[in-house]
Ligand SMILES: Nc1nc2c(c(=O)[nH]1)N[C@H]1C(S)=C(S)[C@@H](COP(=O)(O)OP(=O)(O)OC[C@H]3O[C@@H](n4cnc5c(N)ncnc54)[C@H](O)[C@@H]3O)O[C@H]1N2
């Protein structure tokens with residue numbers, strides 16, 4: 511057998527346990543198109559949206575040289591020596607005003623934080639460092655030229671590119687655009703994402719649980735994750751475990767949604783119809799990823815909609831959402847790829863791990879007694895224990911081939927901050 515044949519043989523063997531996570535991500539990325547339709551929206555409506563164009567500042571920010579402190583605007587030359595130096599206060603300027611005169615030698619101006627610097631003045635002395643008597647101040651020099659002055663354009667120069675196309679708009683981006691005086695911004699249209707839960711055992715909150723029933727939590731988790739991502743959500747409720755209901759729901763969703771996300775029914779059980787429905791109405795690309803929790807994960811297309819069939823276990827929903835679906839949706843939304851946020855940290859306790867799947871255990875990242883970062887798990891890691899995520903602040907990411915981890919070994923963590 512040739513070397514190539516050997517390589518492809520071993521590749522397929524490995525994939526029996528599911529596609530490697532990176533390969534699943536790459537296959538999805540290769541099969542989906544980012545949206546191209548743009549719209550202009552008012553600044554606040556741009557929150558969580560993706561910029562469709564670079565944003566340039568039409569004005570310098572700040573617009574004028576101004577004081578960073580409450581105190582006195584002076585001429586640097588007057589306060590360059592050892593001192594003490596006496597200067598005469600010729601007036602006052604508050605934020606929002608301008609001082610019309612020009613400071614002459616031996617003169618200073620009472621100035622408040624944010625007020626424009628007067629002509630002739632180039633340095634500010636904090637009021638705590640000036641002793642005032644009547645119209646005179648006495649300062650102990652020297653003071654560095656330009657001290658406590660914020661230069662026009664030091665934040666953003668006029669015409670400077672402030673933000674790039676593909677950036678997601680969060681609080682800082684919204685504020686920065688407002689600081690440039692922008693009223694509207696061009697963003698990509700929102701993705702429309704439909705979702706439903708499957709399972710005859712599911713009951714809605716507010717109803718008593720019948721025998722064998724559980725509450726449907728996945729629709730809440732998915733709703734929250736989608737809201738945070740900034741997509742338009744269409745909640746299709748709970749769909750029963752039968753071909754007819756599923757086919758109807760798939761057809762309906764594919765008529766209006768860009769993406770359909772379901773939970774449950776993708777494994778090998780006798781009521782797991784989701785993959786079969788996808789087979790019948792669309793195309794299955796893959797339905798197993800070597801990821802834990804969350805191996806059964808169906809990906810394909812129904813009509814023009816991209817389909818993700820997540821497993822039913824609530825933690826598997828979260829792992830597959832954050833590791834596979836979220837990056838895919840960001841790509842479809844027109845966002846720049848996010849850099850991997852993986853950091854090496856000492857593991858404070860032993861971890862159980864079987865080789866063969868990439869594992870996302872739920873961790874608590876803290877500091878040890880020596881001030882060094884450390885991580886431990888939230889406890890039981892079953893894929894039905896959703897509180898293992900609500901108690902965590904990071905994923906502990908264990909590679910495919912890793913086995914058990916000893917206390918004190920280094921592991922990689924992916925903080926939830928900015929992710930969840
Ligand atoms: N013989 C095998 N059995 C299972 C395998 C396997 O490979 N061979 N894989 C296991 C793994 S791993 C997972 S994950 C689950 C995934 O199964 P399904 O996607 O078909 O999910 P369900 O069977 O419908 O549900 C699994 C579990 O999650 C609960 N669930 C479902 N939906 C919700 C919801 N909306 N809110 C809260 N909880 C939900 C459901 O009641 C089940 O307990 O399959 C394993 N089995």
Ligand code: MOO
Nearest residue numbers: 803804805826893
């Ligand atoms: O991998 Mo399943 O997805 O354990 O929960």
